[in-house]
Amino acid sequence: MINISRLTKRAHEHDIQVMVEGPGHVPLNEVAANVRLAKSLIGDVPYYVLGPLVTDIASGHDHIASAIGAAVSASEGVDLLCYLTPSEHLALPNADEVKAGLIAYRIAAHAGDLVKIRDKVIKWDMEMTEARRTLDWEKQLALSIDPEAAAKIHSRTGQHPGNNVPCTMCGGACVYMMLPQQKKYDKENKNLQQVK
Numbered sequence: 001m002i003n004i005s006r007l008t009k010r011a012h013e014h015d016i017q018v019m020v021e022g023p024g025h026v027p028l029n030e031v032a033a034n035v036r037l038a039k040s041l042i043g044d045v046p047y048y049v050l051g052p053l054v055t056d057i058a059s060g061h062d063h064i065a066s067a068i069g070a071a072v073s074a075s076e077g078v079d080l081l082c083y084l085t086p087s088e089h090l091a092l093p094n095a096d097e098v099k100a101g102l103i104a105y106r107i108a109a110h111a112g113d114l115v116k117i118r119d120k121v122i123k124w125d126m127e128m129t130e131a132r133r134t135l136d137w138e139k140q141l142a143l144s145i146d147p148e149a150a151a152k153i154h155s156r157t158g159q160h161p162g163n164n165v166p167c168t169m170c171g172g173a174c175v176y177m178m179l180p181q182q183k184k185y186d187k188e189n190k191n192l193q194q195v196k
């Protein structure tokens with residue numbers, strides 16, 4: 001890293017543009033320090049990382065193992081994420097694997113942005129929270145990072161998007177169904193006590 005910072009300075013002295021590639025394999029507890037150290041050494045130069053992978057045992061699922069490192073890297077201020085697909089270390093990716101990798105990294109980048117520039121990106125999450133609270137399935141699916149996958153899973157419940165009903169995870173114990181009932185009960189109970 002020290003040598004890279006020296007090379008970066010030499011390149012700038014010769015008016016050569018530079019962007020710096022970081023590591024692709026870093027234990028989770030060292031990811032943040034790695035980004036901070038690199039940024040402090042190389043200065044105002046675009047710095048990007050390959051994930052990094054936080055474990056090497058995830059062959060077939062390296063997009064997930066590396067998105068964990070990517071989310072931490074993004075929150076610490078890397079300028080660009082280089083995405084990995086499920087086929088990393090095994091073969092060249094097909095179209096579905098490219099899609100899986102890109103989705104994993106869009107999630108990682110957004111998670112990082114929620115830390116770095118929260119006010120600018122929180123609207124998406126707030127809208128999803130509101131759609132969940134009101135059991136607005138059409139909106140929830142539309143706001144999902146992968147609406148197609150979300151709709152496919154939700155269709156197993158047999159419900160049509162837009163229904164004001166809970167999903168099959170908690171069924172009748174859905175917090176969004178119970179909360180309004182609880183609030184109504186609390187209000188009625190309060191009124192009753194005032195009458196007494």
Ligand code: SF4
Binds near residue numbers: 167170174
């Ligand atoms: S049933 Fe459970 S998981 Fe489904 S919307 Fe309600 S609280 Fe969420």
